[in-house]
Amino acid sequence: MNGRRLGADFKIVVRSYTRNPVALFFSLIFPIILISLFGLIFSSVGSSTTTLYVVNDDHGSAPSRAFLEALNNTTVVSVSVVNVTPGGFAIWLGQNDAPVGLVIPAGFGAAYAHNTSVNVTVYTDPLAAASSGAAVGAVDEVVNEFNVGHIRASCGAGPGCAPVVGVSTTQVGSKVYRYIDYLIPGLIGFSILTSPMFSLVDVSSSYRKEGIFRELSLTPLTRSEWLAARILWYVLLTFVSAGIMIGAGVFLFGAHVTLTVGVLPFLVLGPFFFVSLGMLCGSVAKTPETAALIGNVVTFPMMFLSGTFFTVSSFPPGLRAFSHVLPLYYVIDGMNQVMLFGNESRAVVDLAVVAVAGAVVFALAVRLFRWRDE
Amino acid sequence: MPAAVEVDGLVKRYGTLTAVDRIRFEVAPGTVFAFLGPNGAGKTTTVEILEGLRRPTDGTVRVLGLDPWTDGGPLHRRIGVIPQEFRFFDKITAREAVEYYRALFGTSVDPGELLARVELLDKAYSRFETLSGGQKQKLGLALSLTNNPEVCFLDEPTTGLDPHARRAIWDVIRSLRQEGRTVFLTTHYLEEAQLLADHVAIIHHGRIIASGTPEEIIRAHGRPSRLRVDAPPELAALLQRELGVPAHAADGHVEVDLAEKHDALRILSAIDRSGLPWDHVATEDETLEDVFVRLVGRMDEGTLKAEVPP
Numbered sequence: 277m278n279g280r281r282l283g284a285d286f287k288i289v290v291r292s293y294t295r296n297p298v299a300l301f302f303s304l305i306f307p308i309i310l311i312s313l314f315g316l317i318f319s320s321v322g323s324s325t326t327t328l329y330v331v332n333d334d335h336g337s338a339p340s341r342a343f344l345e346a347l348n349n350t351t352v353v354s355v356s357v358v359n360v361t362p363g364g365f366a367i368w369l370g371q372n373d374a375p376v377g378l379v380i381p382a383g384f385g386a387a388y389a390h391n392t393s394v395n396v397t398v399y400t401d402p403l404a405a406a407s408s409g410a411a412v413g414a415v416d417e418v419v420n421e422f423n424v425g426h427i428r429a430s431c432g433a434g435p436g437c438a439p440v441v442g443v444s445t446t447q448v449g450s451k452v453y454r455y456i457d458y459l460i461p462g463l464i465g466f467s468i469l470t471s472p473m474f475s476l477v478d479v480s481s482s483y484r485k486e487g488i489f490r491e492l493s494l495t496p497l498t499r500s501e502w503l504a505a506r507i508l509w510y511v512l513l514t515f516v517s518a519g520i521m522i523g524a525g526v527f528l529f530g531a532h533v534t535l536t537v538g539v540l541p542f543l544v545l546g547p548f549f550f551v552s553l554g555m556l557c558g559s560v561a562k563t564p565e566t567a568a569l570i571g572n573v574v575t576f577p578m579m580f581l582s583g584t585f586f587t588v589s590s591f592p593p594g595l596r597a598f599s600h601v602l603p604l605y606y607v608i609d610g611m612n613q614v615m616l617f618g619n620e621s622r623a624v625v626d627l628a629v630v631a632v633a634g635a636v637v638f639a640l641a642v643r644l645f646r647w648r649d650e
Numbered sequence: 651m652p653a654a655v656e657v658d659g660l661v662k663r664y665g666t667l668t669a670v671d672r673i674r675f676e677v678a679p680g681t682v683f684a685f686l687g688p689n690g691a692g693k694t695t696t697v698e699i700l701e702g703l704r705r706p707t708d709g710t711v712r713v714l715g716l717d718p719w720t721d722g723g724p725l726h727r728r729i730g731v732i733p734q735e736f737r738f739f740d741k742i743t744a745r746e747a748v749e750y751y752r753a754l755f756g757t758s759v760d761p762g763e764l765l766a767r768v769e770l771l772d773k774a775y776s777r778f779e780t781l782s783g784g785q786k787q788k789l790g791l792a793l794s795l796t797n798n799p800e801v802c803f804l805d806e807p808t809t810g811l812d813p814h815a816r817r818a819i820w821d822v823i824r825s826l827r828q829e830g831r832t833v834f835l836t837t838h839y840l841e842e843a844q845l846l847a848d849h850v851a852i853i854h855h856g857r858i859i860a861s862g863t864p865e866e867i868i869r870a871h872g873r874p875s876r877l878r879v880d881a882p883p884e885l886a887a888l889l890q891r892e893l894g895v896p897a898h899a900a901d902g903h904v905e906v907d908l909a910e911k912h913d914a915l916r917i918l919s920a921i922d923r924s925g926l927p928w929d930h931v932a933t934e935d936e937t938l939e940d941v942f943v944r945l946v947g948r949m950d951e952g953t954l955k956a957e958v959p960p
């Protein structure tokens with residue numbers, strides 16, 4: 277790596293890019309259009325059976341177990357009891373892509389027995405409206421059954437026989453998240469993916485066809501310097517477009533995101549990964565047409581299934597598992613952890629995944645991309 | 651002084667196709683060497699092997715004593731290359747391109763001076779995409795000179811260019827030679843080879859079929875000079891009878907092959923004595939082009955053997 281050559285090549289990239297209005301439009305303006313479009317049209321995807329994660333803080337009292345069994349019998353939800361403190365439950369749900377949760381408070385059984393009112397708490401994710409709605413419906417139904425049964429059993433139709441179990445709802449995460457909040461990391465991830473992928477796949481295959489790589493191979497510029505200059509550019513571009521998207525989200529749609537330095541590694545390693553991947557896709561193909569095809573096959577699933585426009589927690593389980601093999605998922609999830617949930621430890625894991633994958637793809641790209649023919 | 655370029659027994663095969671077949675030549679330092687041949691003869695393959703862009707199938711290649719395929723790094727700092735159709739980044743201006751190459755090579759050429767040298771100074775601030783074919787080629791030439799190369803490789807540098815641009819590039823090639831650089835030129839323009847080259851090798855179907863100075867090739871493979879005069883056919887018969895020279899008549903003129911220059915004088919006095927009407931006396935020498943067309947034709951007919959190294 278030679279700084280002078282890297283700098284000279286970086287200048288070429290910057291000039292080529294900034295003198296191309298279409299490329300600039302797509303990198304900087306297109307995400308704003310997307311954020312506005314999706315911000316205005318709130319949409320969500322539903323699924324059939326929802327797993328309802330439950331914290332039973334009443335330590336398995338008979339009424340609480342009966343309550344959960346009744347919930348399970350609705351077949352709308354499948355109850356899964358987890359061992360988490362009620363205080364950390366909201367964050368736990370957010371981290372585990374769980375759209376709904378239920379807390380049965382301590383003293384639930386006692387209250388039931390003594391006719392004092394008690395509330396169960398339902399946690400919902402506004403982005404997973406369909407599954408949340410179904411689960412909330414099931415909980416309401418069971419609460420209703422319980423109250424009717426209780427009234428009949430203990431006091432007939434006499435006075436003072438009010439329903440004892442009530443429902444309060446709260447949202448997943450440490451605070452209330454709206455779609456637009458998720459959309460910001462999602463769309464930053466979207467542009468980290470698409471800008472370098474589309475450009476590098478095209479550049480790597482067409483420069484080879486036109487003989488520009490052969491000409492560069494006759495200069496002291498190395499392939500890693502060439503790739504590094506592009507990575508540098510896309511990191512810069514990502515910083516600018518992330519700034520624009522955060523600005524648009526916060527000022528136009530009142531989004532709430534936490535901005536810490538923890539976001540920065542994702543804005544660096546994300547482009548590092550996708551510039552290398554774009555180069556790799558362009559290098560394994562023999563013609564620009566094949567390169568474009570390979571690029572699309574790699575890019576499109578990630579464009580929609582990594583938590584860009586829709587959170588992964590709203591996907592059915594099979595699709596959710598698939599999204600976990602997509603590298604962009606870790607970029608977006610990491611940014612969600614930092615910007616929304618404030619969960620740095622999980623963000624570090626995401627970052628490690630992106631860093632290792634990036635190093636592997638960079639090494640492969642430098643190795644497989646050829647300046648010259650045999 | 652060792653040769654700037656040495657090639658011995660060079661073979662390049664692509665699958666079953668043999669693009670270059672056991673060729674051998676040397677280029678003396680400070681000379682212009684023209685590699686001449688029709689399209690598809692193997693010129694570009696050879697020059698790309700010399701530049702280190704392709705790996706030879708067999709044979710030895712040395713440029714400035716280095717193996718181009720394995721010593722590409724050090725070699726590329728000492729050679730300049732313009733490919734057949736020079737391409738560069740569309741949005742970058744000519745001046746920026748020179749500055750880029752200057753930074754890559756770490757040299758200190760003056761971009762304005764270099765662009766002036768290839769007659770491109772007026773386009774210094776024009777983007778590559780707006781340049782004409784000739785201007786692009788001139789920029790390629792300028793870039794190939796940013797590292798002050800000892801050997802310049804020019805692969806058909808004037809193909810498809812207008813006569814003015816072609817002359818400008820010829821001038822640069824001449825000045826390169828004056829500066830003591832070695833120039834390796836491929837071309838399918840005979841005129842170009844004859845005008846510029848100290849040494850010419852004619853390649854066809856991957857083999858060298860003739861080599862030497864342009865004059866040597868014409869002498870070895872060309873027809874003798876001819877004397878041509880506008881005159882009635884009777885003159886041809888008369889010249890054959892009186893002087894025993896091969897003369898023939900066609901389209902109102904008579905042509906006589908000249909074994910030696912002095913024959914022309916004897917023939918002219920015989921014409922004068924004959925009393926026949928005559929006009930427009932001229933002598934014609936064959937050009938490299940005539941020789942080339944004939945050699946290539948004969949090789950295609952199979953009546954000419956290539957120069958195969960011993």
